[in-house]
Amino acid sequence: MNATPPPPRYVAIAEALRARILAGDWPPGHPIPTEASLMAEFGCSRMTVYRALWGLAEAGLITRRRRAGSHVAAPRREEAVFGIHDIEAEIARSGAPYRYERLSRALRPAGRAERARLGLAGPAEVLALGARHFAGPRAFVLEDRLIHLAAVPAARSESFATVPPGRWLLSHVPWNEAEHRISAEPAGAFEAAALAIPRGAPLLVLARRTWSGEVPVTAVRLCYPGPDYALVGRFRPGG
Amino acid sequence: MNATPPPPRYVAIAEALRARILAGDWPPGHPIPTEASLMAEFGCSRMTVYRALWGLAEAGLITRRRRAGSHVAAPRREEAVFGIHDIEAEIARSGAPYRYERLSRALRPAGRAERARLGLAGPAEVLALGARHFAGPRAFVLEDRLIHLAAVPAARSESFATVPPGRWLLSHVPWNEAEHRISAEPAGAFEAAALAIPRGAPLLVLARRTWSGEVPVTAVRLCYPGPDYALVGRFRPGG
């Protein structure tokens, strides 16, 4: 019945150009019309054209250089964006009932290996946690986490008996930098027992370290049993 | 000697606000001053303030709503951006000499499984390729690829005896949508032989499908041997 409201003009301009690029009419390196000629073509002011082109440049579809003009960008290297949600949400999406179980909790001075894992130079106190996450009856993830107590003092008094540390940290630590590392490893004795899989079976291991500013906050190692689980990401250049 | 030129004002404003947010002075949900008051604070026009806030909103640091104003955003779910380069560049970065070896090449009508892998409904012709990539003496990746010939007719006459198909496609197919799937699987007989690892050893499997517009272009399965390889990504919210 009611037509959707027309998009802003700068969006319309960007879409028109994007379509021509994605259709292959303009191959990589092909010049984009100058702002002046786009003003004439679309009958609008230069700021509006500028905003359209700025968006395309930010999306990586075009490059812009003073005096040289705008050109279709060479295909970027592919980048996959994987949403790594907190585990409860991840399982909830699959429909299975979620259950969390704390396996261990220890508060201690960080050993050499633990300092390395967190990227700490000097001595520090850490909270070491082990936990399992279940999707229905199946152990879905095995979690092995260190929390740097100097960075998150409030964690000291948390038992994490029922609250998953990932969720708790997300709502208590404001902003971080994160490093992710994904690898495949054979299950050791502990992982095999905890996940009810054979020793040596492949594990998808996601190791993540996060910082708040310059201060390491937490290092977590999530083990997903074998081929049951996959990280999936979709990527659209300039999408 | 020479000081760096001062950043544009809108960058300076954005940085000032970003600093306050990242320092935790303004927790999630905290209101950002209105554009009008930021105009006064920084002594500039509304468009300049708007541009600064727009950038922060795009980066996900703040949310903006008409009448309600701007607020510090709740921590987003974590997202990892993994650069997935073409394999040659990936190995070159590690310093080892790169070698490519084509194992097989077959041009045939797509079977049922191959159509499913590419996401094709009707009949189609595909080019099936098998290849190995070496870093020094070690087999680094096993590649198993399908190319949809209707989408990339030029591939029909390519032998891919010396040119890796990934690199060739990157420079011949303009823009695509890509789907990535990362999982851990045990090595089968073929993978074990090709990569010189034991059967059942963990493989990091990266499956990628790409489209050009609506048309499937290629489906590739890259098998990395076990714990030797890891995908690493860094992520900064609003960075």
Added chain:
DNA sequence: TGGGCGAATATGTATAGACAAATACGCCGC
């Protein structure tokens, strides 16, 4: 032929002003 320098050109930043659109808030009537 080659190198340097100036000018033309396209983008980058910023201003002031105007109107549009969404919506939170308070007023008013019940």
Added chain:
DNA sequence: GCGGCGTATTTGTCTATACATATTCGCCCA
């Protein structure tokens, strides 16, 4: 107290203009 409605507030879009800045192009001179 409560529900509905008008309005003020805040952001979203757009115009017209001005000047800054980077870089290419071409001219001129050696």
